Amino acid sequence: MKTLSMKKVQANSHSPTAFFQTEGSYNATYTRNPWNWSLNLGNNQGEVIKRAQRHLICAGQTSVDGEGNLQHFGDMRGQIGLALDNLGAVLARADMDFGNIIRLGVFATDVDEALKNFDLLGMRLAPFQCAPPITLLGVTRLAIPGLLFEIEATAAS
Numbered sequence: 001m002k003t004l005s006m007k008k009v010q011a012n013s014h015s016p017t018a019f020f021q022t023e024g025s026y027n028a029t030y031t032r033n034p035w036n037w038s039l040n041l042g043n044n045q046g047e048v049i050k051r052a053q054r055h056l057i058c059a060g061q062t063s064v065d066g067e068g069n070l071q072h073f074g075d076m077r078g079q080i081g082l083a084l085d086n087l088g089a090v091l092a093r094a095d096m097d098f099g100n101i102i103r104l105g106v107f108a109t110d111v112d113e114a115l116k117n118f119d120l121l122g123m124r125l126a127p128f129q130c131a132p133p134i135t136l137l138g139v140t141r142l143a144i145p146g147l148l149f150e151i152e153a154t155a156a157s
Contacts, residue, residue, distance in 0.1 A: 042122050042131055054157050056094045060107065060150040061086040062142065070146045076113045079149045080120045087151055088124070099128030100155040104135070107150040111138040114149060121151075 063071045063079035064086070072078030091097055104121075108114035114136065125131065132153075142150050 039131070042118070042125065042134075046133060054094070056091070056096060056100070056153075056155040056157075058087060058090050058153040058155065060105075060143075060152040061090065062144065062147050062150045064144070070144055073146050074148075076108075076110065076148050077117045077120065079147065080114065080117050080151075083149055083151050084120060084124050087153055091153070091155060094155070094157075096155050096157055097128065098124045099130050100157050101125070101130055101132045101153050102156050103132050103154040105152040106134060106136045107139050107142060108136065109139060109141060109148045111136060 061083045063082040065071055071082055088098065091100065106114065142148070
């Protein structure tokens with residue numbers, strides 16, 4: 001996979017909002033942030049993806065092992081870490097990585113506890129300067145009893 005470069009570009013003279021333009025052999029990504037508050041949370045409000053050849057739609061990844069057994073019962077941080085590992089494995093199978101993610105959907109049984117541990121997500125995305133649009137939803141339960149966290153992704157290359 002080719003390394004992508006990122007540079008900050010002023011959106012237009014009428015807006016104080018800048019956007020990032022990422023260009024490589026596969027994609028050009030133009031972020032659209034009418035407000036800056038979401039940047040402090042590590043995500044963009046919108047992204048325009050040009051020249052994408054392949055899209056990967058990842059099912060929700062959770063804290064399960066290779067046999068589908070729940071791991072880290074009652075431990076939000078442990079569950080987030082393993083869910084991210086599992087997401088990384090799906091991305092790798094498609095010859096992609098966290099830098100290819102263009103959208104995330106996150107589901108948590110305790111939103112406040114999930115947010116306390118979002119540094120784990122930031123550690124995965126930051127090396128790629130990736131800040132995709134993210135939706136975080138609180139849910140009463142997930143598919144397997146005991147799951148606290150699930151993350152789904154859309155990626156493009």
